[in-house]
Structures are given as C-alpha cells and as structure tokens.
Amino acid sequence: MFRFLFALSIGLLFVSPLFAADPPTLRGYHSNANRSDAWQGGVRMIPIHTPVGDFRVWTRRVGNNPRIKVLLLHGGPGATHEPFEVFDSFLPAEGVEYYYYDQLGSYYSDQPDDPKLLAIDRFVDEVEQVRQALGLDKDNFYLLGHSWGGILAMEYALKHQEHLKGLVISNMMSSIPAYNRYANDVLMPQLDPAALAELRRLDAAKDYANPRFEELLVPHYEQHFLRRPIAEWPEPVLRGFVKHLNRKVYVPMQGPSELGAGGVLADWDRTGELARITVPTLVIGAKYDTMDPAWMEMMSKRLPHGEYLYLRNGSHAAFYDDQDAYFAGLLKFLREVDGAR
Template sequence: MVEEGFVNVGGIRLYYRLHGEGEPLVVLHGGPGGSLDYLEPLTDLVKMRVQVLLYDQFGCGRSEDPPDESYYTIDYGVEEVEGVRETFFGDRKVFLLGHSYGGALALAYALKYQESLKGLIVSSGLSSVPLTIREMRRLISQLPGHQRRAIEEHGEKGEFDHPDYVEAVSEFYRRHLLRVEPMPEAVKRTFLYTERRKTYRIMNGPNEFTITGTIRNWDVTERLDTIRVPTLITVGKYDEVTPKVAEVIRSKIRGSELVLFERSSHMAMWEERERYIEVLSDFIARTSAKRT
C-alpha cells in the first residue's frame, strides 16, 4: 500500500510517499537539497511491518520553495520535521532515520524533540560540518596527484566548472559517494532535482567538500550527550562522511550502536542493500520490543 500526495506544513506544500503499515519510520533525505527518490530501498522495510514515510524537504524535489532565504537553515528543518510527524502521526512516537545531511537534521531534531522519538538512526550522517570537511579533504589527499591538484588549484580559484576539476570531483564521487554502476535511476532523479533546485547551493555550496552555505559552521557534537533515545549509527568503510565522523557521534551518545558496511561508500542502501535493510529492521524490532 502506497499513499502519495502533498501536505501543507508551515505554509509550504511538501510532497510525500507513505508506504505500508506498522512501526512508523520518518525518513530524512540528504543534500541539503536532494529528494526522497534515492531512498527507495528503504521501502523494503515494509516487509518487516515498518511504515515508511518519505518526503521532500522544503525547497527540494517536488516540494515548494520557502518564502525567502531566511528559511534555509537546519533550525527551520527541525521544525518542519516536527510538523510532518504531527501531521501524519499526531501524538505517536516515531523512529527517525536521517541519511547524510538528513542525519545531521535528525540529530538536531533529537536534541530538541527526543520525547517524540522511539529510536534514532543516523546513516552516514554528521554532527560537525567542520570535522566532515577536514575528513573529506583527507580523502582528497589520497586521490591521484593530477586530480588532487585539479581540486586544490581550480577550487581555490572558484573554477568549479573547469573540466579537470569536474573530472576529479567525479572520481571522488566514484570512490566515496556511490560504488554502484550503472547509477540507479532513482539516484539519478535525486541528482537532477539537486541540480535544478537552489537549496543545495544556498545551504551547502558547489559540491560535497566545498561547503560555503548556511550550514558551513554547524556543529552540535558537544551537545550529543543529552540524547537518550536508542540510537543506531551506520557508515560505509569508504564513505565521504567517514567512519571517524560516525565514531565521534557514537562516542557522544550513550549506549548507541555503530555498524560499519565493509563494501560501501556513502549509499549503503544501494551498495549493500540486503544487509542494510536487515540492520535497520533488527534495530527497529529490538527497540520496539524493549518499549512494550
């Protein structure tokens, strides 16, 4: 069973898809500025009696733009998540999964609204943009010399469309964003939406490791020890949001679990789909059983 359409949250029409029945799971896509499309594998959880809610965040995918650029913040995103939860689930507690930037958003939500959560899943997510940038720069230093120099030299000049720079970025993405060829159509759709909309440029910047937008200084690492809900953290061995970033989160959230996907980069839901779904469904089942 799939329900889809638009819902008004905070005066902005948001596109959503609601799959199945069971334990409610709200899913936050990455970007910032992506779309729900690439998270299609998460609908496999329906077979495990999990109800999966996917939606395009403000200014993303098929959803409307906010009234002005003051909305393009993680703080506004948190209020939107709470509005979505209330709209679909009322007073019910939910599981919340955030991937990539969505993981940062999920952490920010938990810091303010953890009483509304049964459990938290941070998938290739981050608690510190500055740390994540440093780790991505370390990965860039491991690229072949000509590609490393292209990123450094053309990036410093702001020549993000230079052919050598574009080729080097593509190699970084092949290693650390998605190790699946050909690229799944659902992932392609997300990338097309990201390019067409302005949210990524406003909040992030020109690419994954050049973060010049509104989130550039965001860091909640030292506040994570206030999170008390059951938490699962997942990361790929070759992830652009590296295992070090994931370990920092694990070390701060008491009792949290960390699972490393040995054959994955940033999109383990595609690279190790079956195991990824098994890990998530096991966490949801165990956490639900403890609460009954």
C-alpha cells in the same frame, strides 16, 4: 497437496515475524481503511508555515504498522527522497510503515527562492510540522536521516526527542569542521594531484558551472559516494542527486560538491551535545564513506543508548553498495527498540 496449499495460504497471510508481537498481517499492512491519503496512493501535500509565508511539502506513506513508522530525511540539502526508493525492496516484507518526504525546496515540494528559508532551525521546525500532520508520536515514531538528513535528525532529536521512539543517523558525522578535516587529510590526497590542483583552481574562481568541475570529481564519487561506475548508478540516485537536485538550496548550504562542506553548514558541530540525545539511536558508518567511520563509531559511544553499524563494503550511499548489511542492521535495530517497548 491440500495440506501443502493450506499451509502456504496461512504462511502468506503474515509478513516475516521480525518484530516483537502481533506482526501486521499482509492484508493489514496494505489496508487503506480509514486512511485519508489512500485515494492518491499515500501521497499528502502537507501545509508548512514559515517566517516568509506558507508552502506545501510532499510526503508519501507506504504500508501500515501502528508501532513502527519511519520518517525518512533525505540528503542534500536540496536533493530528494528518490534515492530512498530502494527501501521498497526491504521494508514492506518486514511490515515497516515508512514515509518518503521531500523537504521544502526539493523537487516534489514547493520551491520558494528565498535565502531566509535556508536555516537549520527552520528545517527542524518543518520536520516537526510534518510529524504533527502525519500523526506520529513517541509510541511509533522513528526518524532516519541520511547525510544532510542526519544533521537534521540530530537537530530534531535535540529539540523534540520527547516525540521519538528511535533515531537513525545514517552516514553523517556530528561535526562539519571534523568532516572537512577528514576530507582534506584523507580523501583529497587520494585524488590525482593534477586533478586536485585543477579542482582547487576552479573552486578559487567559483567556476562551479564549468562541466570540468564535476568531471574531475567522478573518481571521488565512484570511490566514496557510491562504489560503482557512474554509468551503473541506480536510476533513483541519478534522479535524486543529479536530475532533480535544487542547487539553489544545495550550494548555499553545503557548498559546490561532496568533497567537504561549506556555506550555512560550515561551522555546524553538535558533538558536545550528543549525550543529550537519550532515545535509542543507531549510527551507521561505512569503510569507504565520505564521512569518517571512526568518528561515527565515537558518536555511537557518546550517545547514552547508541549502537554502531559498520558496513565493510559500503560508501556514503551504503544502502546501495552494501545494502544487505545495511538493511539487516537497520531492521535489527527496529526489532530491538520495538521489543523493548
């Protein structure tokens, strides 16, 4: 019995040995020594300078790992970090340090109402200011962007990849025009014809506040956004994408729904520049995604050091509806990049 308890106590000192060498001890991973954010649970409100004034954005650190620090860029735009809360079920056990972050205009950050702030380049500059404030660098900095966050991650890499150790583009195509073609040619025909016609009438009238607009989109969301009945959607998803969504950011940039995109993003396309992103990059796509999985596979082949993770049971929120495969693939990528240092 003594030998068993001794062996168990030694085993509990270490997280799973996923990464190359010297995985953090359990005590080290949860240590708050010399961390100025410890007194408020890892939360920091980071000052951000913009062309129209200075504001603050919300971040929260989880864990400690000097080699593997992942900054999470949420979707939307104008949604929140909250759907990422499921990462708590997978990353701490593997010793990954990660950062939740609400972009400017999102629920936990300042929400200035100024359309001049709704520009991709300004958001990229914001991410760089956050990186600097958090002390992330090329020896430890991984950037993971989901959906709109994937656009932001690609743009950041094109401008600042010298600071990156690795990049993850989760469920996002490199071209909004191509995404809109996929939505028009593949996704819209799957809707009931009468519902689609009514949606188009409401769209033409810009009657997006009409409850009927969202009601008609429910079958699409349950098939391609998160493959569960909405009544069963995880509470963090409902908080981040419904309750706390800032439509003053979302609609002008993305458009009124996830069935295609318009607004500021309508003409965005970086496909021809993917070859410029030379850091190790994982592209994640899913069979039932709102984004074309074949296009995302193509992206991985154009990236000089790209890999593709295809999720056969997943949709746009694949870290929920195909989460075991999602996190196994993500952690494998982090392990590979860490081992190649």
